[in-house]
Amino acid sequence: MRYFVKSFEKENVTLTGYIHDVSNELKNAQIRPAVLIFPGGGYFMCSDREAEPVALAYMAEGYQAFVLRYSVGEKVPFSQSYEDACTALAYLKENSDELHVDAKKIAIAGFSAGGHLAAALGTMGKDKPTAMILGYPVILSSMGDGIYKEIPGLDEKVTAETPPAFIFSTSNDIIVPVENSLKFAEALNKNGVEFELHIFRNGVHGLSLAKPLTSNGERSMVNPVVAEWFTDSVRWLKEIWGDFYADHTSELEMTVNGAGIDTPVKLLLQSEGCEAILTEHIPNIREMLKENPMAGEFSLRIMNHYSPEIITGDMLEEMERKLAALQ
Amino acid sequence: MRYFVKSFEKENVTLTGYIHDVSNELKNAQIRPAVLIFPGGGYFMCSDREAEPVALAYMAEGYQAFVLRYSVGEKVPFSQSYEDACTALAYLKENSDELHVDAKKIAIAGFSAGGHLAAALGTMGKDKPTAMILGYPVILSSMGDGIYKEIPGLDEKVTAETPPAFIFSTSNDIIVPVENSLKFAEALNKNGVEFELHIFRNGVHGLSLAKPLTSNGERSMVNPVVAEWFTDSVRWLKEIWGDFYADHTSELEMTVNGAGIDTPVKLLLQSEGCEAILTEHIPNIREMLKENPMAGEFSLRIMNHYSPEIITGDMLEEMERKLAALQ
Amino acid sequence: MRYFVKSFEKENVTLTGYIHDVSNELKNAQIRPAVLIFPGGGYFMCSDREAEPVALAYMAEGYQAFVLRYSVGEKVPFSQSYEDACTALAYLKENSDELHVDAKKIAIAGFSAGGHLAAALGTMGKDKPTAMILGYPVILSSMGDGIYKEIPGLDEKVTAETPPAFIFSTSNDIIVPVENSLKFAEALNKNGVEFELHIFRNGVHGLSLAKPLTSNGERSMVNPVVAEWFTDSVRWLKEIWGDFYADHTSELEMTVNGAGIDTPVKLLLQSEGCEAILTEHIPNIREMLKENPMAGEFSLRIMNHYSPEIITGDMLEEMERKLAALQ
Amino acid sequence: MRYFVKSFEKENVTLTGYIHDVSNELKNAQIRPAVLIFPGGGYFMCSDREAEPVALAYMAEGYQAFVLRYSVGEKVPFSQSYEDACTALAYLKENSDELHVDAKKIAIAGFSAGGHLAAALGTMGKDKPTAMILGYPVILSSMGDGIYKEIPGLDEKVTAETPPAFIFSTSNDIIVPVENSLKFAEALNKNGVEFELHIFRNGVHGLSLAKPLTSNGERSMVNPVVAEWFTDSVRWLKEIWGDFYADHTSELEMTVNGAGIDTPVKLLLQSEGCEAILTEHIPNIREMLKENPMAGEFSLRIMNHYSPEIITGDMLEEMERKLAALQ
Structure with a gap:
């Protein structure tokens, strides 16, 4: 594989790339779809729990994976984080050949505040990803109060051009209430954008892959029921994009x-x-x-x-x- | 993560390492169990289809992953491939701190001829792995005829010291008959070694992960039923080793x-x-x-x-x- | 087991019961939770596809199962179907001993128009079920236009007393738009009622178990992705009710x-x-x-x-x- | 559905039938494959834990299901139990029209001693079932010592006419050692009979469905890993028999x-x-x-x-x- 960390000449802003080796024995996977991950952290940090482990999970399913660590912090306005997101997506598209990425199949996966950033790129972006995977996302502008920032309400930004979305959250999330997911799904529905939505009954905020390996040792961060979201998201990507071809009869x-x-x-x-x-x-x-x-x-x-x-x-x-x- | 390719100063013999980043947000996974992969290829090649994709799959489950490309070829005696296997395992153990590997939890995963090499290390090795994962493995000495080499019959080498094994194969494999798996399971059983064995009804030889991404475009290499082996093998590793701890009540x-x-x-x-x-x-x-x-x-x-x-x-x-x- | 069809002295209104045998070898399952099923059919029929196959599926998971065939037809007002639903629930509670039913654990599972009837019982019922399972349910009063009947809008009837709900539907259902599910989830959320919601990207209306056995031979009625709803619903019931006890160390x-x-x-x-x-x-x-x-x-x-x-x-x-x- | 208990005019020998309702809305399932279940119990009893719950599980998957309670007890020779098995199979075939059974698709599912009886019917029967599902089966004649009976060794009875088999057991079963399953698989393999074999690492004897509902309250009888056998067996039946047709494009x-x-x-x-x-x-x-x-x-x-x-x-x-x- 190829592994790189690219700096965007902004403090703490980096794009980490995880690129599969090319092989003559894997002729059907020379060019691959990609998943670009925006970790969460309330726009004040980028959580490692929602970064590399998620990238590796998508990589194991055959995708090229990327993690953007975007501008965060008290004094960083939303517009700056958003600019980083746009830059990263543009970079993937411009360098798609060299990165062995299918530029028509780039999904953004974002969690919590990272889900807000992903949904922002999907709704407001001049250039958009082709799919969005949103984990317990922040959507409503009112959520800005809790993080002392002005952020756009993304339910208001949805149009017919918004790419399809896969959303998951939990009905008893007390940090980012499930209303965020419901309102976004409603907006997608009204605009005729296809979506998939899984709201699980029980689960704390910030579950990431919801497995011991992303739990940091905390029991509440392990949740086998919610952990199904990852497999579901891969199945969904394959529904909308297809899988690597395998139709040759040997x-x-x-x-x-x-x-x-x-x-x-x-x-x-x-x-x-x-x-x-x-x-x-x-x-x-x-x-x-x-x-x-x-x-x-x-x-x-x-x-x-x-x-x-x-x-x-x-x-x-x-x-x-x-x-x-x-x- | 850290990615490296280490050469062992022998032609075409390399150890590729895939090491997780260490993070304060993943305190329960500073040291990790490891899986060392021996790809198959009839001792005349090392198949890419059974190398990186398998390493990435185990890595996504939290393991440190390694791929050994061992000595192969018509004129290479078994003893030389075997020596490479011993060297690689020794390297992991000696450098376990630096590789963030739990030296007591190193599994060897081998496929076809690589399964033979893995089982050889598990039965004949002076220093042994702590678990073996064997995919449609060559076991019987009579299989040597087909590859024009003398190879040991590993069903004859099992002792009570052999580590536990997870084995899978298909009942209609015409290249490595299922008798290989059955005889090995029988030998483990007689020696009181715990094992798990899945023989699926249908599937060609060489399935690797049995998904489109490892199919090289061939239809017969996609087999969702057999593909379950991977999830089962991870569950089995967790049964015998436990998972990353997650018992802190936040x-x-x-x-x-x-x-x-x-x-x-x-x-x-x-x-x-x-x-x-x-x-x-x-x-x-x-x-x-x-x-x-x-x-x-x-x-x-x-x-x-x-x-x-x-x-x-x-x-x-x-x-x-x-x-x-x-x- | 015990199988019976009870008539309620109304034309075509029957309650079918599927009761497990009691055995000394199943001491932990003498009294069982129950699922009462309301098949769909636009209030003009009761579909067999959403009746016995669903009852048998829950029965296999250990539940006592019941199917209500309620009053339907052009000239039957909603109130009459609703009365049948109330009668059936009352019958289960009054006869819980004889039916080996745990009266505190009775779920109503309804599909399409049957989902409307189930949600009506859960929101408007003087006596309520303890859980609701709603498959591609009709919720909004505006849906009455399509079936030439006046029906209550159940999103308006939700209160804090409404029991927890498990809801599933598909985002491209053109017969009962997904808005019905979204509005009901929103109402539950506002009233602090816990719920689980799965909206799958793709699937026609009326999938029942979404397997060949409920397809009546139609390809579109087989949908392995949506079919997961059943397993999820059982897991959800066990989350809120617990499973049969199994804590004795033999x-x-x-x-x-x-x-x-x-x-x-x-x-x-x-x-x-x-x-x-x-x-x-x-x-x-x-x-x-x-x-x-x-x-x-x-x-x-x-x-x-x-x-x-x-x-x-x-x-x-x-x-x-x-x-x-x-x- | 139709439920009946038929007596065979022998003490305690009964055939219980679970027959699906026929419906015009289930045109593709008018005639159904069948599973005939032989519960275990060391030839001295027929365990309820391996009877109705297993029948209901197959029924929920669309099969007609039957449970045979065969002759058991200290003084009952094997030949008498075997005769009951033959009679039951003959009854299903002779009455297949009336029972809505596809006479070409009758599987026998047997557990422990019931697995021995099932394998006897599959190997020694003049008229044979078309598939065998064997749970932790007794196979070897030496097992007769433990139950004070002479029983045939069924590994010795396998021929090319033996129907395909699905076998599961656990490697640490101390009551019926896994050698029984291994020897039977080996015999099938030698005779060119296709089979599927799952030997799980861990599990006590007599797990039945391995869920709380068949546990009788005992913790050791719940084993989610081994419980996968049931789903696997249904998938296997569909592999060899096909599923209900669903090819009509609506x-x-x-x-x-x-x-x-x-x-x-x-x-x-x-x-x-x-x-x-x-x-x-x-x-x-x-x-x-x-x-x-x-x-x-x-x-x-x-x-x-x-x-x-x-x-x-x-x-x-x-x-x-x-x-x-x-x-």
Whole structure:
């Protein structure tokens, strides 16, 4: 892999990159979707608990991962943190080739105040991420009172251009009330933006991955129920983006799983034994496929279904028996 | 994190290290258990598909991860690959402090021929790993015929000193027949070594994580059923080693989850309101705890059970009501 | 088991009961929590897809299950369906002994229009269920237009007395828009009622268990992602109600898992071999327990932690060795 | 549903049946596969813990379920229990129509001694089940010593005719040693019978579903790790038998999931708007499908791939845009 920490020439602002090795044995994953993580910390710190462990979790699922440590502190206005977020996203897009990132598939994952920053980028950004993952996010402008800052209310910024969102929180979070998540979901819904929302019954604020490894030893930070959010978020990313392709039929697969009336005809023709059976029953099979190459994708069973005048039920049964005998 | 590739001054032999960042916010994970991975490849190559993706998967679960690329090739005798394995394990142990590794918790994970090497280290090694994770492993000496090498039969090498093993394979693997796994499990069983064995009905050889991201685009290399092995292996490691500790009760937890007759008494006494209720009913509660500090670990409900003469059923009910009213 | 269909002397109104057999081998499950199911069907039918299959699913998890087929049809006003719901709940409570139901643990599970009826019972009912499970529920009074009926808006009926709710729906449901779920969650939140809410990104209306077995052969009715709602709902019921108790330590358990310094002292004393070791090191152990019976619950390790003057570190280590040697 | 207890005119021998209701709304599940359960109990009793709860679990997954309480007791020879097993299987087959059972899909699930009986039926039976599910089964003839009976060693009875088996057990079972499972797996493997085997590291004997609801209150009988066997067994049955069919594309599905270049052409033609777009670009599309009806199954994207002379890349892009605009 490649690991780097890039400084943005601002105090304490860094972008950490976790990039997979490229390999000829992983041809389907040369370019990868990416997740850019904004840790939480009430805009006064960037929590390590919501940084590297989350990056590694997404990396293990095949994504390029990045962590932005953005400007924070009492005297830092929201606009400065926001600028850092914009800079980081622009950097990923401009350097996507070199970072082996698919620039059309960059998700921002943010937690608590980092969730506010992520949602800000998704709603207010001139250039936007393509998906948002928001963990117990701050959304409402009224939350600014608690952190002595003016922050925009992001439920008010949602438009039809806002990217799809995956949101999770807990109904008894006393630090960032669940109203934040509900109002944001409502705004997305009104604007026709698809979303997924999981509000768990029980859980303290700041759970991160909700596992012992992100608990710092605190019992309340371990919550196997809420921990499901991570797997769910990966499944959701795959729903909207697809997974790494895996549609090549290898020799191995065919050998192992056997050839039969459900095997695509083009594969059957690769085997001498199967070909003999096919041409015995359908002498002009190769000519047929030249005229209609799509038909090679079909199995004998489907061909019988659509063209019973070519492959009769009796023929199908007989070929099934013969193909089985080859195994 | 820290990422390094260490050369062992032998052609193509390297140890790649993936080490978590240390953080004050992750106090319970300063020192971590480790997984050392031996990729497969029939002792003629080391497959990338069973290297970094597997390391990243264990790393995401909190482990320090290492990949050994060992000596391979037609002219390389088994003894040379084995020597590399011994060297790598010794290196981890000798440098455990610097690598933030718990030297008592080092598992070897090997696949196919790498599984043979891992099982060799676990059975024949003078210094042994503390756990073995074996994916569709080569075990039997007769398998040497297929790779034109003499290799030891590891079912014959098992003793009571062999560390516990987690094994998975598929019943229709035609490259490394499942007999290898069965014979090894039998040998472990006879020697009183605890093990876990999952033989799935269906799956080709060489599945690695069995997900699109390790498939190299081949359909047969994606197998969601077999993919469960990874989660199972992590659960198994936690069964035998425990997880990162998470037993500290934070203020937050108590505030959120509420104080009641199931809360340890010592915690109740940390809250002024609760203390008032306790001392009203059990005036000498603090003296009692001085004499018998263990009692602080108990809840009022348990105290009532064991010492109904101190806390009567009526008292319990009344305190329950009062504590609930505090919420 | 016991299976019955009870008629309520109204056309097509029946209560179907699925009651577990009582057995001496299942002592911890003589009385069971119950789930009463209201199938959906737009108040014009009661769908079989949301009836027996759902009842059997909860039954398999140990609950007594009931299905109410309530009054439906063009000319049936909401009040009549509602009356049936009240009658059914009252019947379960009045006959709880005979039905082996824990009257304090009766959940209503309703789908679509059945979700409206369930939420009506939970908000408007004089007598209420203790939990609500709502699948893609109708909530808003405006939904009445689509079914040519006047129905109450249940978001307006929520009070602090409303029981906790588990809600699931899909963000692209075009028949019952997700706004229904969001508004109800908001109302619960405002009234301090705990809830759990899962809004999945994708899924058609009327999924029931979202498995082939409830699909009636339609592809769109199979949705493995949404199907997770059922397992989640059972986990949620166990969070709020607890599970069947399982806290008895059997002889078998102790034999198998071995006695050591983590075994409760009272169990160690049940074994002759262990007792000998204990009394060798702590001659007055039995007297100590008479004075302080709670201590029997502790392991030697905990005793050493709290009372190192009684059990020193050296003693602990020695006893550990001796107990291990017994195995 | 239908529930019945049939007596076989032998003392204490009964067959309990749990049959799903037939419904027009569940057209794909009129006839169902079945699971016939043999509870364990050392051939001296039939344990309730391994009877109804297991039947209900399979029933909830859509199977017809049956429990056989077979002849047991000190003076009952194995042959008598075995005869009961044969009778029960024959009864299911002879009455499959009336029981709505698919006679080609009857699995036997047996536990402990019941696992021995199940494996006996699978290996020695003149008429055999089509699948075996064996929980911590007794297999070896030497086990007869412990129960004062002569029983056949079933590892010796396996032939190529033996049906596929799903086996689970725990490596530290001290009552029925894991050797029983290993030897049976080895025999299946030698005879080319496919199988699945899960040996968990830790668990006492007799776990049944391993949940609180089958624990009888004993802590050791709850084991979430081993409890996975049930879900695994259902997945395995679906692998070998398939699931209830769910391949019908409803109008609803198409409306909701949207039409695009990945939608089968035949579906696009069902919508007026889509048809207009298609005929604009491919005027003779309907004629083409008449000649080659299989093509209707393909999406525009696949057609472009196979017949770029008919659908060019530019056409594809344009149609994609237009179809999206319809949404």
